[in-house]
Amino acid sequence: MLVFRSHTWALSLQAAVGSLAVAAASALGGGTTYQDAVWWGAAHPDITGCWLGNRSFERCCVNWNFLDELPGKACWSEADHAASYQACCVPKNDWAPRSFFSCADTGIYWERLRQTLSLFRSLTALQHSPLNGAAPQECLIGGVLVSLLELVYVSYELRNASAPRWEHAYNKVENSMRILFSSPVSLEEILVSGWPLFLTLDFFRFDNRFQELATQRLPGVFAGFQTMKYSNTLSGAIQAEQGNRIALDVVVKLANSVAKAPAESALVQLMPAFTALVNYHNLRKFDLPRSDAHDVPRLGVEAKRLIEFADTQLRSWMAHFGYTFSLLIKLEIPLVNLLQALSWPGVVMTQPAEYLKSTIHFPGLQLAKILPARQAWHLPLVEQHIHPGFDAASNMVRTTLQPMCYAPGFLFVILATASHVREACEHSQAECRARLKVWDVGASYGDCMLWAASYLLEAFVSEHLELRGFEPLPSAAAAFRRSVRALQRSRKLSPVALRFLVEEIAMRDQAGEVEISFPSHSMALATFHRCEERYSVASNNLYHCISRPTRAETLDSYMASFPEPSLPDPVDVLKLHVQGDELSVLRGANASLASGRVCLLHMNLETLLLQVKMEDPAHWLAEALISTLKVADLVGVLVNLWEVKPATFESIAAAIKFKNPDAVAWKPPDPNKRPEELHYELVAWRPSWPCHESVAVRAVSSMWLPDATPL
Incomplete structure (x- = not known):
């Protein structure tokens, strides 16, 4: 099903539409918009000018075979290779996370895969699409998800698959995770990319077959009884969060438990990174949204420093073990849960001009037809604030980078x-x-x-x-x-x-x-009429109605x-x-x-x-x-x-x-054909x-x- 080859021949709907195309310089909207993106951790278009012609981050910055200390020599001249790698590949402390890891401009099929995964739609429609010909070298984080999907396919669809095929699919994931975390994409950029990497990893943590494979590579038990007690308390708090603070006293108790247990020494180096990520979570999802405007820059800089510290510490800790995938799915400390919660950013830099090109549901060219051809619209990005947790409308904004x-x-x-x-x-x-x-x-x-x-x-x-x-x-x-x-x-x-x-x-x-009242999965569906009847599912705690008082x-x-x-x-x-x-x-x-x-x-x-x-x-x-x-x-x-x-x-x-008819997840709307x-x-x-x-x-x-x- 998922044997991936190049698909760069595939048609893309991202071509510019005459005078409606938005120039990159004008899309930045000036230094203020860019600076706001730094404070909030919202992904922003690249401003280096590095990625012209056949250059791409994947080609020039990622060491796919671990043969060279600095990959991508063909991208720049020998004389300035190191300088260009540093200037173009390595994220800068005072930059917002780069948005091109979403792969929104890489081709329609990478874009549709990201939308399908992020919006929790059925993968059935993808089985016979050109995604079967996608190359991970075209999209780094998407490529990691591709290897995870292949492992799911081998494990669940091909239940009689041979042991060597299982091993091959599992090792392929290990390799892709190793490539990702040794590359110069930052943890912040992974979190805001729109790819549900950590949500997908969570799936493997509750399957005994994968736990056995992880234990073969990393034998031993990381956490004892007391540590597991605090870990479970924290895990429940993280999973239940809806933009609320995570209590730090449990984090302190967890770190203290780890420090006192010699058998848990492998976790000691993790705790500073984990603590920094909890503080980052509280700043981004609770303190910043509730702060006065004059406090936002200070808190934003503090959040940026915390995520950079956690990134450095986390990569160093994972490198000791050599098996990143096995480590993350075996780990009892709720690191994956926390990273999953952080994958729902509360601010997105949206692109209003893209509505004149394409959306998930309709071809934007139908809108553009009412505008005189000579009228050009150069629209800056919009800093859009949404729910800092799981929410269907917010997920749509994160996934499409467009106002919904x-x-x-x-x-x-x-x-x-x-x-x-x-x-x-x-x-x-x-x-x-x-x-x-x-x-x-x-x-x-x-x-x-x-x-x-x-x-x-x-x-x-x-x-x-x-x-x-x-x-x-x-x-x-x-x-x-x-x-x-x-x-x-x-x-x-x-x-x-x-x-x-x-x-x-x-x-x-x-x-x-x-x-x-509104259904728990989408505040945009708030209604005074029949919420429980339409949206509640008795057997599923994820779908129920929540009531709030309001003034009419x-x-x-x-x-x-x-x-x-x-x-x-x-x-x-x-x-x-x-x-x-x-x-x-x-x-x-x-x-x-x-x-x-x-x-x-x-x-x-x-x-x-x-x-x-x-x-x-x-x-x-x-x-x-x-x-x-x-x-x-x-x-x-x-x-x-x-x-x-x-x-x-x-x-x-x-x-x-x-x-409304059900939409096909990957298929783009036809601009010339009425539904x-x-x-x-x-x-x-x-x-x-x-x-x-x-x-x-x-x-x-x-x-x-x-x-x-x-x-």
């Missing part, structure tokens, strides 16, 4: 508005100073709004732009708020210059305190609370995605809709089904939706990436019934006063008015 905003209708609206202002600004200075308000109800970590801000800031004068997100879960709202501060800092914009606010409230039809407000009362003039600027774009509570939000916005204080509404329709239990609710829901929107004098369309059609009663009812089933979203706008001057209404009307129908 799969709302094509909203993406179209924002792109059209930004493009309209850019083009109009060339002919009229008044258009350059157009005002825009974009609000997002159900913002989660703010992915859609951060993506929108990236484009709108390229078109609008910042002080005329207002972005506002509403998110009822405290941890998600706090992460979104940190992302906003980072955006303002990187663009050198004060909160006054760019009004970008995050409100920790829910929008509903009644104000007051209320419980909201109505949009009408929220708007009425502003000390503004009698006719304040309306909200140009209101995005609504609240997991089944959409009708409740709209009922609480009745007066605002009737008076024209909301000019354009974007809605996901499928989630309406969450709020009802009946035989065929689509027609009832369509009637309720249209009845609620009648006061607003709206016209609307249903839109997806491939087509636009009138928002009639029949089309809305059909869209509510839609169910068999199309997902539609509602975009409705008010062309009459007071919205007729809204730039969003004008931009959308110019695109879709011929297809629109009154609601």
Whole structure:
């Protein structure tokens, strides 16, 4: 199954798209964004300029055969070989971890393998894909995972495999692990690469067959009873963490236990590295997210020093044993558990421009088609804060290095508005100073709004732009708020210059305190409707619903609370995605809709089904939706990436019934072929006063008015 050869012939979707390509220099977004990545340990594009032509880290920096002290002589001239190796291969103390270890630009099949593993999708779809021809020399950390997958295949799929084949597959993993940890890729870079290396290693620690093979290579017992007691306590604390601190008193007791037991002398050198990693965990996942802005640089530098110290100590300790794989899966101290927890970074440098090229779920070229060919968008990276533990939406951001905003209708609206202002600004200075308000109800970590801000800031004068997100879960709202501060800092914009606010409230039809629930694997699915019924699995503790108290407000009362003039600027774009509570939000916005204080509404329709239990609710829901929107004098369309059609009663009812088909894990979306089933979203706008001057209404009307129908 997994006999790997070169696959560089494979087609890649990462080619630049004309003027939409983002130059590396502009993507860096200046020193501030780069420095923020250093503080948070977020992977950043390489800035050395080393990797041009046929040069790659794997070719020039990795000693695959251990023949040369410094590999890659063919990459540079003999005279400057050592200097070039040091300059290009070795990570620098004051650099952020390099992002190219994700192999996102190495080819579509390495990218799909990483996505499949990181998002815990079935490997079945990979069995007959060109991944069978991938060479580990093309992707270092991915290559290690490949050898682990081959060992799983030999062990579980080929149960009658011969002993020599078992040994060969096992030794292949040992060799690949030895290559990885002797290479100049840092431990921090392994952790933030998006490859679930330590999660995969954990699998082998609970299989007796692999433990026997490990013991043959490393005989003896590392830990005694007392040490195992503290190790088990720590292991439970690490596995249960959701961004909380790991208590240091147990770590101290563990180190003391190891120091007092002569039989455990092999663990003594490990404990300084382990202690440093626990402190690094607490800084990155607890202290930094909760610190004041002026403390972030100091704590970030401290975290950087801790991970570098742990890296040096850990490699030195592992080198004594010679069998890295056997050591890690045999080790009783919860080092692998800790490294696994650290593989969920709380900050990712995302690339908003990549949405115009490719995503996991749709070809971005469909978005780019609405932009004039001559318009170039040079967007800096976005420092995006997410959940510092296992979380489905956060995992998607880590894996794709893109904001997770799969709302094509909203993406179209924002792109059209930004493009309209850019083009109009060339002919009229008044258009350059157009005002825009974009609000997002159900913002989660703010992915859609951060993506929108990236484009709108390229078109609008910042002080005329207002972005506002509403998110009822405290941890998600706090992460979104940190992302906003980072955006303002990187663009050198004060909160006054760019009004970008995050409100920790829910929008509903009644104000007051209320419980909201979310499935334990994904905070982005937080809902007021049927969480336990839809997401809990009685036999699986990993999937259950968690409830949190939150404050609810109505949009009408929220708007009425502003000390503004009698006719304040309306909200140009209101995005609504609240997991089944959409009708409740709209009922609480009745007066605002009737008076024209909301000019354009974007809605996901499928989630309406969450709020009802009946035989065929689509027609009832369509009637309720249209009845609620009648006061607003709206016209609307249903839109997806491939087509636009009138928002009639029949089309809305059909869209509510839609169910997403299962995605194929490795197969890229075809930019020229529509999927068999199309997902539609509602975009409705008010062309009459007071919205007729809204730039969003004008931009959308110019695109879709011929297809629109009154609601």
